[in-house]
Amino acid sequence: MARDLRGFLKLLEERGQLRRIKAPVDPDLEIAEIANRMLQAGGPALLFENVRGTSYPVAINTLGTVERVVWGLNRDCPEDLEALGKRLAMLQQPKPPKKIAQAIEFGKVLFDVVKAKPGRDFFPPCQQVVLKDPEVDLEQLPLIRPYPGDAGKIVTLGLVITKDVETGTPNVGVYRLQLQSRNTMTVHWLSVRGGARHLRKAAEAGKKLEVAIALGVDPLIIMAAATPIPVDLSEWLFAGLYGGGGVPLAQCKTVDLQVPADSEFVLEGTIAPGEVLPDGPFGDHMGYYGGVEDSPLIRFQCMTHRRDPIYLTTFSGRPPKEEAAIAIALNRIYTPILRQQVSEIVDFFLPMEALSYKLAIISIDKAYPGQAKRAAMAFWTALPQFTYTKFVIVVDKDINIRDPRQVVWAIASKVDPSRDAFVLPETPFDSLDFASQKIGLGGRMAIDATTKIPPETNHAWGEPLISDPDTAATVDRRWEEYGFADLDLGAVDANAFGYDIK
Known part of the structure; x- marks a missing residue:
């Protein structure tokens, strides 16, 4: 070419x-x-x-x-x-x-x-x-x-x-x-x-x-x-x-x-x-x-x-636009660079629906209390383009950050807003963001949606629900026998759960 x-x-x-x-x-x-x-x-x-x-x-x-x-x-x-x-x-x-x-x-x-x-x-x-x-x-x-x-x-x-x-x-x-x-x-x-x-x-x-x-x-x-x-x-x-x-x-x-x-x-x-x-x-x-x-x-x-x-030529506007497609692709290039800057980050995602930079979802391999907050703070300063990221959601490494159902579940089941949400007020911000009270000056919010460990919590965390491994293997083996050979459940239809995905 x-x-x-x-x-x-x-x-x-x-x-x-x-x-x-x-x-x-x-x-x-x-x-x-x-x-x-x-x-x-x-x-x-x-x-x-x-x-x-x-x-x-x-x-x-x-x-x-x-x-x-x-x-x-x-x-x-x-x-x-x-x-x-x-x-x-x-x-x-x-x-x-x-x-x-x-x-x-x-x-x-x-x-x-x-x-x-x-x-x-x-x-x-x-x-x-x-x-x-x-x-x-x-x-x-x-x-x-x-x-x-x-x-x-x-x-x-x-x-x-x-x-x-x-x-x-x-x-x-x-x-x-x-x-x-x-x-x-x-x-x-x-x-x-x-x-x-x-x-x-x-x-x-x-x-x-x-x-x-x-x-x-x-x-x-x-x-x-x-x-x-x-x-x-x-x-x-x-x-x-x-x-x-x-x-x-x-x-x-x-x-x-x-x-x-x-x-x-x-x-x-x-x-x-x-x-x-x-x-x-x-x-x-x-x-x-x-x-x-x-x-x-x-x-x-x-x-x-x-x-x-x-x-x-091109033009800006609410996604999808060319700039959003470019941002999603460049997300892949940023990932190794971000991991080098913030070692605990396993993966990160900037959803197009959030303008490809206003909200970031990052997963970490959590090893100590307060690590999610540290990762969020480090994310905001890792690369210049993250200066204008308004929201950061931190989840555990076993959460698929590109699946909104898993992210929402993590927020709903692992977050106490009084403990796990923190706001940095009046930081230098995007002058095009009309949601800010003052143009060019706005707040940022981080949400710790990771599993809590002492002293972040003073009680034992619930045991996660998982399938019985032997039964799961049996069902895998007999899937076609059940008459489901034409069903591929590897790619779940998110629309079936109320997500308007185009």
């Missing part, structure tokens, strides 16, 4: 996961409405070939299922992602190998790092067409407006590339941008993000911040940029580790930044510190419209693109 957007779309089409739409469609509301219905049904990616107001086709829903996210990460199944996570965890906090086999494995990982080093493309496809002021016209791009209350057209899957004005260290992030005029956009990023830090340092130095926006890139790079794990690697190197080979980069035409050479479009511009415009409101991942915020204004002086470029 070619390491670019076109190669991925070709792969999806070959596997029956891409639908081409030749009928004319409007980027204002209509594309998002069609894509949202397809997302709800778990349907294929879409390529709109006849978009009103532009000559460029629009791809959307490319990463709308976990299966497609796994393919985008150059893997075959979700289980493969945990193996990738183990290798990344080894790089994060490498320990001296104690055995020959461990030394060999660590050597393989270091070799992967060497292979992942980005390369340089001196004749990049992304610069087959070069437009400079006054030819730059962002209004020719098929930017979508997903919801009727949105303030304008947006860019959602663009890589926003900046660098530290002192050290030259680049940052690659995925931030929302709002079209403001034919050559300007505002960028919406949180103050803790790399781009915002770079802008503050540029302001302190009295300089403009150079910015490049890469549109339509290899899904590997998008997911590397969206994975804020504490590994001392550039996003380019991280993407190379995801894909097993270095990302080819190209030098921009008017700013001192590098972009993926196979990008479909590249926008080059600068931010003058202090120059802002109102940004928003827009529909966000919480399922509501966000507020209006003064955001940095980017002035673009150059746009380059491939011949016959394809515009890639």
Whole structure:
């Protein structure tokens, strides 16, 4: 598979996961409405070939299922992602190998790092067409407006590339941008993000911040940029580790930044510190419209693109959405890294229904009293993305954390709210969470749903109910004899118990 957007779309089409739409469609509301219905049904990616107001086709829903996210990460199944996570965890906090086999494995990982080093493309496809002021016209791009209350057209899957004005260290992030005029956009990023830090340092130095926006890139790079794990690697190197080979980069035409050479479009511009415009409101991942915020204004002086470029987009909202599918897949990568940070954690799960980050369920191998509370506190500080996790439920290792019936049973049967629930009030929080009493400041709750041991309790715990092993073996052996050969009880239908699972 070619390491670019076109190669991925070709792969999806070959596997029956891409639908081409030749009928004319409007980027204002209509594309998002069609894509949202397809997302709800778990349907294929879409390529709109006849978009009103532009000559460029629009791809959307490319990463709308976990299966497609796994393919985008150059893997075959979700289980493969945990193996990738183990290798990344080894790089994060490498320990001296104690055995020959461990030394060999660590050597393989270091070799992967060497292979992942980005390369340089001196004749990049992304610069087959070069437009400079006054030819730059962002209004020719098929930017979508997903919801009727949105303030304008947006860019959602663009890589926003900046660098530290002192050290030259680049940052690659995925931030929302709002079209403001034919050559300007505002960028919406949180103050803790790399781009915002770079802008503050540029302001302190009295300089403009150079910015490049890469549109339509290899899904590997998008997911590397969206994975804020504490590994001392550039996003380019991280993407190379995801894909097993270095990302080819190209030098921009008017700013001192590098972009993926196979990008479909590249926008080059600068931010003058202090120059802002109102940004928003827009529909966000919480399922509501966000507020209006003064955001940095980017002035673009150059746009380059491939011949016959394809515009890639997505949109936020209440799950299921592409961002939720990405989060579920990345959950597998985080697991080994999290285990390394918090050794007692056996497994963890971020349900899509809880926006893939607002509620975490973690299982532990409990060995001492108070361990569940320790695990919850450690979870909140283990990785940057868990800073905004509002609820943590801790269960024993024998609970299947992906089965809501088992989790609810653990809460109902093992929790005394006066003892097992604790709240951290007024912690720095997600400004998009309207449930917080104060915007940007909210509480967190942890629930200890593990079996209690002294001195957590002063009485003996009940004996768990289990089947008689001999009888269970007999029933297994005689299952077909009972006439149940056509029944597979390994995968229980949760809908039969009142769960509306789609």
